[in-house]
Amino acid sequence: PKHIVIVGGVAGGATVAAQLRRLNKDIRISIFEKGGQIAYSNCGIPYYIGGIVPDRNSILRDCQDFSDKYDAAIHLYTEVTSIDREKQRISFIDLKDNKEGYEEYDHLILSPGASARIPDIPNLNAGNCFPIRSIQDMDHVHQFIEESSPKTALIAGGGFIGVEMAENLILRGLNVQLLERSKQVMGILDSDMAELMEKEMRDKGISLLFDEELAAVEDGGTTFVMKSGKRTEADLLILSMGIIPNTSLAEQSGLKIGETKGIVANEFMQTNDPLIYVLGDAAETVDPILHKPKQVPLAWPAHRQAYIIANHIAGVPIPYKGTYGTAIVKFFDLAAGMIGHNEKTLKSMETPFKTEVVEAKSHAGYFPGSMPLKIKLHYDPVSRAILGAQTIGKDGADKRIDVIAAAMKGKLTVDDLQEIELAYAPPFSSPKDPVNILGYMASSKNINKE
Numbered sequence: 073p074k075h076i077v078i079v080g081g082v083a084g085g086a087t088v089a090a091q092l093r094r095l096n097k098d099i100r101i102s103i104f105e106k107g108g109q110i111a112y113s114n115c116g117i118p119y120y121i122g123g124i125v126p127d128r129n130s131i132l133r134d135c136q137d138f139s140d141k142y143d144a145a146i147h148l149y150t151e152v153t154s155i156d157r158e159k160q161r162i163s164f165i166d167l168k169d170n171k172e173g174y175e176e177y178d179h180l181i182l183s184p185g186a187s188a189r190i191p192d193i194p195n196l197n198a199g200n201c202f203p204i205r206s207i208q209d210m211d212h213v214h215q216f217i218e219e220s221s222p223k224t225a226l227i228a229g230g231g232f233i234g235v236e237m238a239e240n241l242i243l244r245g246l247n248v249q250l251l252e253r254s255k256q257v258m259g260i261l262d263s264d265m266a267e268l269m270e271k272e273m274r275d276k277g278i279s280l281l282f283d284e285e286l287a288a289v290e291d292g293g294t295t296f297v298m299k300s301g302k303r304t305e306a307d308l309l310i311l312s313m314g315i316i317p318n319t320s321l322a323e324q325s326g327l328k329i330g331e332t333k334g335i336v337a338n339e340f341m342q343t344n345d346p347l348i349y350v351l352g353d354a355a356e357t358v359d360p361i362l363h364k365p366k367q368v369p370l371a372w373p374a375h376r377q378a379y380i381i382a383n384h385i386a387g388v389p390i391p392y393k394g395t396y397g398t399a400i401v402k403f404f405d406l407a408a409g410m411i412g413h414n415e416k417t418l419k420s421m422e423t424p425f426k427t428e429v430v431e432a433k434s435h436a437g438y439f440p441g442s443m444p445l446k447i448k449l450h451y452d453p454v455s456r457a458i459l460g461a462q463t464i465g466k467d468g469a470d471k472r473i474d475v476i477a478a479a480m481k482g483k484l485t486v487d488d489l490q491e492i493e494l495a496y497a498p499p500f501s502s503p504k505d506p507v508n509i510l511g512y513m514a515s516s517k518n519i520n521k522e
């Protein structure tokens with residue numbers, strides 16, 4: 073039978089294995105994972121640390137159970153070290169006993185993910201400095217909190233993981249400072265949207281240090297020196313400064329790396345070697361909005377790409393149509409949703425755009441529990457295509473970003489938004505939903521202009 077070898081056994085790797093088996097009973101599947109777990113839910117890591125998800129096992133998957141269910145050979149603690157494309161075989165090292173070996177493939181699937189960006193600064197390995205990427209990282213932080221009862225934490229980096237960790241460390245009773253080299257948290261949001269998140273963070277007692285970068289760790293790990301020379305103290309450091317796609321294996325074997333530093337994939341997720349596929353955080357695909365290369369480290373694309381690859385290998389070519397980058401983050405009651413391009417990326421690409429902002433209520437104002445909801449939407453003034461959107465609020469931000477995501481996928485224009493017939497009763501929305509209002513606003517300006 074055909075042998076499919078998969079490198080990386082978590083979001084992309086495990087999902088593609090399951091999809092392959094669903095479509096084909098006869099193939100051999102082998103998964104190589106250098107860590108000690110497969111198919112776990114990385115996205116649950118911050119919530120286990122904070123205690124919102126109390127059961128560690130609920131985010132893990134039993135390896136034997138997975139192996140039995142999908143009839144896949146799983147090699148844990150085994151790192152794939154090289155690819156011989158001519159001989160169609162990979163070399164690996166078993167990290168437990170340092171034994172090396174090789175395995176031949178008919179198709180190779182790379183889902184090696186990404187690594188946390190770790191700054192090159194002195195004394196970072198003081199024992200209280202942790203990236204947040206794997207189950208091992210999660211266990212280290214959890215154990216440190218249980219055993220050392222830290223009172224204060226410094227989070228370096230204010231993106232998704234920094235914000236989620238801030239909430240979860242507060243829930244564990246820590247006093248949190250967050251350091252960010254730019255002038256705002258959540259660089260993916262426009263600054264006026266990020267400000268609402270920042271206000272909420274300050275209200276929860278977090279001190280935000282902007283325009284600062286970590287430069288050194290001193291005093292056995294409790295004093296942190298910043299580029300400006302300013303110093304701060306904390307018992308625990310979380311490194312959430314972004315990620316770097318794991319591409320060295322691909323690079324060494326001559327697979328093409330793109331401008332986003334991801335491994336270039338075609339519409340069927342094949343690399344420049346048609347026998348080798350790539351998916352997940354390490355893959356570069358396209359932005360369906362402006363048709364530029366894009367690398368999006370999120371779970372939705374990894375799962376969709378797994379489906380595309382499994383079908384392609386089974387002889388059913390379904391193209392991957394690109395990644396919009398729909399995402400959402402929660403900080404206590406507040407949620408911020410986003411899709412597509414923000415002001416900064418549109419300006420940097422010199423793409424003409426117009427913007428509508430609506431500040432509405434999540435549902436009928438007279439009905440208890442309605443909350444302020446802000447939505448911002450960027451669109452092309454000529455084609456009227458939606459280029460990006462952001463939502464923020466304590467209720468309904470998730471629903472609105474998903475409605476806009478569906479509108480973008482369906483290639484609706486900004487003017488079409490007024491025509492989407494959305495469900496209304498007072499506890500849920502208003503007879504004109506805030507998404508409808510964006511459409512009315514944009515088209516009334518357009519009519520007035522004409």
Ligand code: FAD
Nearest residue numbers: 080082083084106114115151152184185352353369370371
């Ligand atoms: P991974 O799931 O990271 O798997 C890659 C695996 O490959 C790793 O286990 C690695 O050990 C292994 N590997 C690498 N190189 C080799 C090699 N040479 N040999 C063998 N094995 C190798 N996304 C969302 O959409 N929503 C969220 O809320 C969200 N929250 C997140 C929270 C955290 C803390 C983290 C870390 C990520 C979160 N993500 C979230 C991102 C999401 O988890 C990733 O996009 C997704 O896991 C990518 O899948 P992947 O298969 O590319 O990489």
